[in-house]
Amino acid sequence: MATYSAWLVILLVSYPPRLIVAECDPNRTPELHDEAKLHQDVLCAYNSNYRPVKDHKSTVTVKIRFALKYISFDSLEETFNLHSWVAMSWKDEFLTWTPSDYGGIKEIQVESHEIWTPRMALFNADASLYPSDSIYTTCLLDSDGTVTCVPHMVHSGICRTSLRRWPYDVQNCSFYFGSWMHTGQQVNFTFYNTRPIVLDDYQNGPGWKLLNVTNEFLPGAYTCCPNSSYPMLKYTFMMKREAGGPAAIVVIPSMVIVLLTLISQFLDIKDYTRLFLICFSLFGHFMFLTEIGYDIPKHSSDTPIILLFVRDSMLVTLTSIFVTLLLMSLRKRVVPAPTWVVSLNRVVNSGPGKYVVFTEFDPSESNDIKVLTGESVSDANIDEKARISADWLQFANVLNSFVFIVTFIVYFILVCVYIPKDD
Template sequence: MVQFTYFVWCASLALLVSLASCDRECPDNRKEQNHDEANLNHDLLCAYNADFRPVTDHKDAVNVSVRLALKYLSFDALEETFTVHSWVGITWKDQFLKWTPSDYGNILETQLESHQIWSPRMALFNADATMYQSEQMYTSCLVQHDGNVTCVPHVAHTGICRTSLRNWPYDEQNCTLYFGSWMNTGEQVNYTFFKTRPVVMDDYQNGPGWKLLHVVNERLPGKYKCCPNNTYPMLKYTFVLKRISAGPAAIVVVPSVVIILLTLMSLVLDVKDYTRLVLICFSLYGHFAFLKEIGYQIPKHSADPPILLLFLRDSMIITLAGIVETLLLMYLRQRVIPAPGWIVTVNRLVSSGPGKYVVFTEFDPNEEFDTKGLTEVSSRGDDAKARVHLDWIQFANLLNSVMFIVAALAYVVLLSVYLPRDN
């Protein structure tokens, strides 16, 4: 027990010694300096209340001028979010932050922290709710002797931007940010633009994948039928962006044209050795691959689908029809029964009329004979089987030529209507 008491006494003595050493007075050369700037800041804030608008008459409005100095911009088309990094220049007049310069050594301006004085809370109305964005700014402000206050905080605003992907990947997006006061009316806090250069782009740098074309600023008066005696003005900034499309075009657009050529090339090949079937099936697989690639780069639930998707969709249907036609031609090549009368009649009409210029594809009739040999044999009537086989081959040539012409015309229409272009 005695040892415990002795330990407590020693600990208390050590604590008293440490407290006594902390209460030492500052040396004479380190005492508080009562110079003019310190006196000015003390006098300005001694009875200042930052919770209320800085007006002597509550009926007066605080006019707040805003200027955006853009620094950086990023746009996430998948999430449809738009982020603007900028220096926001804000100026207003505080009627309680005035002084006579001659009373304070002719000081014309001083600096105060924004949380020490009243500052406007500029809210972003279409902000991304998943990201915290404070309305209060934290920065140093420049206060002039006549009460003018200027703050230039560095702020990143993230808003919602609905995308229009119709001309993807050569699309342009219009993203708009709406700023204003969340609680105060226009008769209390009136937001306006700087009279000169409301948007500054001297040090702006484009974000990845997008180029900023121009910015349009507009002040909305905020008059609503619900509140005829009050206004809720807003500052509207519309950013016009253009996608840098060299990469997506090389990945999707150019290969889409290549698979068209593959499909058309396959339609002029013979079906005998399965080369045509393999080539056109590869073209169909390419359609699915490009559709999957586009799906990774565009919003999954976009209400305005890219016309390139419609182009690939219709091209895929044409390719699928080419596969069905190839299988049909392979079946016709193996027919050994006499052709129906209407097929023979169609063959004669085409071969004897202008339709013969439509038929430009020629298939080998069989493995043993060429077309000339079969014609000579069939003309002598010595080989009925050859005559039957030639009827089917001629009909297959006609079908293939018609299919090629229809597919080529369809692709011309698709290219002119659905293929996106860089304006």
């Protein structure tokens, strides 16, 4: 029995069953229904290389409607990508028929490569990419010759960015569409009468929010060509950066380093705490510039004002370091103060300026009133040294208060001018 089964398997492998297929008669022609006959008759002897007009002086009017789907914008490379469904409609004088001759069919579908289609070019396209102006889709053809194509198209163009108010910047990017070679008298691009721009299914791209889209028809009349025109369709996209993340990285730390510089001017100068804090603030400026350098676009038509704020804040902090060193030097003076210093102290203490002087450095550990040796010193000498030290300390208080007020005013102006705000 086993031998019989083995032979059966060998026979099945050697002679597999074959399907019986009826041979087709080469003279047999397929039966065409009305739609197939219509396709055959309409496209018979059709030439898609020329404009679909019977009179070469006639103009082909192409209506355009953009249904926006998605937008991506790269501010570093200054490239703007637009994903959309582009509805195109025009009339082809060679693609007409009488519906009653074909079973009442009023419209059919044809492939775009089988018929003439307008070549709409983007004039400010990104040259690094292949700017194809051909469409490949299925079009709807009416009996009166009206052709409607809705291809999915991606346009990549150049958009010059303005980053002065980064990260709360608003960008205006414009696209210019038209025929690359045909004049307006040959192919005239225009908008749909209703809803030339559709935003029903639009989704914002990463980091940007679309505020508004406007369209404008440019007649394209030039002095070089008085008898011809080259019209263009202009679309302007207004976009706002989603600044929540960049603001947390840039704007808030900018205010923190400002507070460090201001707070340091309240500290006493008898030890090095104030000097250490203000030097740390200066170091923070350098670290801050290094970190935000990866986030702020550095190559643009204008400089972000937040960088100008950090630059000026560094200068203010460096000035505060020099002032701190000067105050530490004044505190250690042992020579009598000049007359103008004493007069200034007297004027400030006797007038309304005393309400402005809010700092008071502690003289308890001043070297001017310490007896560092075992030598006997008279009370008169101690009083004289105390008076000299008091004059210099009072002058240091006046100078420090003045510097703080000036620093506060400077920072207030810098914040109002250079810190961008979300409108």
